[in-house]
Amino acid sequence: MLNRNNLYFIRRKVTNHIMLSLTFLSVVLTVLPLLLIFYYTVTKGLTSLNLDFFIAMPKPVGEAGGGMANAIVGTLILIGIGGAIGLPVGIMSGTYLAEFGNNKFGNVVRFLADVLSGIPSIVVGVVAYTIVVLPMHHFSAFAGGVSLAILMIPTITRTTEEMIRLVPHSYREAGLALGIPKWKTSLVIILRSAWKGIATGVLLAFARAAGETAPLLFTALGNRFWSTKIFQPIASLTVYIYDYAKSPFTEWNDQAWTASLILIALISLISLLFKFLTRSKY
Amino acid sequence: MLSSNVASENIGDFIYKKLAQFFALLVLLLVIVMGYEMYIGSQLSIDKFGWQFLVTSTWDPVKEIFGALPAIYGTLVSSFLALFISLPLGLGVAIFLSELAPNWLEKPLSFFTELLAGIPSVVYGLWGIFVLVPWLRNSVEPLLAKHLGYLPFFKGVPYGFGMLAAAIILSIMVLPIISSISRDVLKSVPDSQREAALALGATKWEVIKIVFSNSRSGILGATMLGLGRAIGETMAVTMVIGNRALISPSLFDPAYTMASVLANEFTEASSDLYLSALIELALILFFITIIINIAARLLVWSLEKRWSNVK
Numbered sequence: 001m002l003n004r005n006n007l008y009f010i011r012r013k014v015t016n017h018i019m020l021s022l023t024f025l026s027v028v029l030t031v032l033p034l035l036l037i038f039y040y041t042v043t044k045g046l047t048s049l050n051l052d053f054f055i056a057m058p059k060p061v062g063e064a065g066g067g068m069a070n071a072i073v074g075t076l077i078l079i080g081i082g083g084a085i086g087l088p089v090g091i092m093s094g095t096y097l098a099e100f101g102n103n104k105f106g107n108v109v110r111f112l113a114d115v116l117s118g119i120p121s122i123v124v125g126v127v128a129y130t131i132v133v134l135p136m137h138h139f140s141a142f143a144g145g146v147s148l149a150i151l152m153i154p155t156i157t158r159t160t161e162e163m164i165r166l167v168p169h170s171y172r173e174a175g176l177a178l179g180i181p182k183w184k185t186s187l188v189i190i191l192r193s194a195w196k197g198i199a200t201g202v203l204l205a206f207a208r209a210a211g212e213t214a215p216l217l218f219t220a221l222g223n224r225f226w227s228t229k230i231f232q233p234i235a236s237l238t239v240y241i242y243d244y245a246k247s248p249f250t251e252w253n254d255q256a257w258t259a260s261l262i263l264i265a266l267i268s269l270i271s272l273l274f275k276f277l278t279r280s281k282y
Numbered sequence: 283m284l285s286s287n288v289a290s291e292n293i294g295d296f297i298y299k300k301l302a303q304f305f306a307l308l309v310l311l312l313v314i315v316m317g318y319e320m321y322i323g324s325q326l327s328i329d330k331f332g333w334q335f336l337v338t339s340t341w342d343p344v345k346e347i348f349g350a351l352p353a354i355y356g357t358l359v360s361s362f363l364a365l366f367i368s369l370p371l372g373l374g375v376a377i378f379l380s381e382l383a384p385n386w387l388e389k390p391l392s393f394f395t396e397l398l399a400g401i402p403s404v405v406y407g408l409w410g411i412f413v414l415v416p417w418l419r420n421s422v423e424p425l426l427a428k429h430l431g432y433l434p435f436f437k438g439v440p441y442g443f444g445m446l447a448a449a450i451i452l453s454i455m456v457l458p459i460i461s462s463i464s465r466d467v468l469k470s471v472p473d474s475q476r477e478a479a480l481a482l483g484a485t486k487w488e489v490i491k492i493v494f495s496n497s498r499s500g501i502l503g504a505t506m507l508g509l510g511r512a513i514g515e516t517m518a519v520t521m522v523i524g525n526r527a528l529i530s531p532s533l534f535d536p537a538y539t540m541a542s543v544l545a546n547e548f549t550e551a552s553s554d555l556y557l558s559a560l561i562e563l564a565l566i567l568f569f570i571t572i573i574i575n576i577a578a579r580l581l582v583w584s585l586e587k588r589w590s591n592v593k
Contacts, residue, residue: 026374092305118575120514126564183298211402214516
């Protein structure tokens with residue numbers, strides 16, 4: 001009797017230890033690929049990293065060297081266009097949800113924003129193609145920007161709403177008690193207090209947009225030459241990585257790694273910049 | 283004087299509300315316009331092939347016969363294989379983070395998994411081409427063929443590029459979603475549940491099992507969000523799956539997914555029917571991911587509501 005109890009106890013203890021070690025093992029297995037991806041991106045990326053990469057244009061096949069100045073500028077322009085369209089829509093709709101959104105319409109919009117964030121980026125690219133590229137009859141940076149804007153909107157909307165809801169109610173009451181109209185209270189007091197959090201959401205949206213490839217393939221297309229024209233095809237780092245990764249030339253493969261390194265650095269830079277900007281004042 | 287002032291304030295509020303409402307309406311319209319545009323764009327293909335589109339296994343741009351079956355098969359198989367790998371791992375990570383890890387370890391690990399989600403998918407693809415695929419071709423696939431070669435899943439030439447590579451890269455990409463949402467779900471279970479079990483003499487693992495059984499629907503929601511991501515993932519998959527419209531049980535063989543068909547062929551669509559068939563693929567992808575996302579969010583929400591008044 002005692003023996004059986006003992007065995008049962010030992011079995012429970014052993015199961016406990018095995019299962020807990022398995023959870024630790026899964027953490028190791030999850031972290032390992034990340035470390036490998038970072039390791040390869042940094043070591044392989046550094047081999048062709050030099051000043052030329054930032055200021056020179058891509059060289060034709062077979063010629064060593066050259067850079068991706070056009071792609072770096074192109075990515076920045078694409079994010080810029082996306083932000084110019086996506087920011088007002090995202091912030092204003094987020095404000096609506098927080099300030100007036102406790103009704104059926106608000107619930108529907110909130111739900112759709114969540115659904116929108118789950119739609120594959122390539123589908124967004126197809127839509128941008130049908131509404132911008134087809135009517136205009138050519139690929140353009142603008143079409144790429146539109147697709148990035150669609151991808152940014154749900155993140156910005158939902159973060160703006162959540163951040164505004166975090167602002168204490170007493171702030172609003174203080175504003176209203178001073179006789180400031182509701183719209184002014186909302187814009188000057190509430191939005192300003194929530195600014196830090198909103199900026200983080202915006203930064204997240206920008207960083208994701210900078211890493212998007214699929215929606216740019218048939219909107220912004222890509223360009224081997226220098227172009228800053230909004231209604232012409234434009235180069236981007238991600239599309240370059242895709243093209244160069246598939247190419248049979250090792251120089252181009254190496255440059256794809258370098259572009260990846262720069263892209264990851266750029267994404268980190270955006271986040272640092274925003275952190276710095278939002279910290280300085282408050 | 284006073285009354286006119288009050289009136290002008292009300293107008294300001296009115297305009298502000300209407301303006302905000304307008305932008306919120308834009309979000310709603312955006313989803314409708316997306317569905318509508320793709321429906322119109324795929325009209326040609328829908329008229330020509332009808333429901334046959336979904337079950338035809340030929341994808342031949344030259345003869346203009348388009349069937350989505352190989353792409354649908356590739357999408358579903360690669361996504362479910364990815365879940366098969368990442369679900370146990372993701373749950374392990376979630377349990378470790380919410381139940382076991384000390385605070386000083388939890389923060390950096392959570393940050394780490396979020397970082398994983400921030401890496402652009404084209405970088406995963408690049409890593410897939412130059413690190414994962416050679417490793418699979420030279421080490422893993424020959425080993426599998428040698429020991430498990432009698433199974434239909436491990437037959438054929440080990441190219442490296444193919445279904446197995448796609449499933450592995452997808453599982454790496456889906457992991458952070460499953461683990462971070464599951465961690466939140468597990469954490470939302472009130473501590474009183476854990477304390478009750480501990481007070482009855484349960485081991486740590488038995489406590490976890492109880493916490494787990496209380497959060498099943500939330501975990502299912504997390505899994506479905508991961509599935510939604512895997513189904514729509516484009517770049518990394520396109521770069522390693524081999525891109526051939528082929529239905530084969532072997533994981534070594536190249537395959538195709540809906541997203542990778544779009545990525546590869548959209549700019550090459552030479553005829554209206556071809557373009558229309560591609561847009562129809564996007565429309566199918568759109569509906570599948572919308573349904574999965576709605577179901578997932580309802581599941582996660584229902585659970586959060588359930589615990590919101592228990593503390």
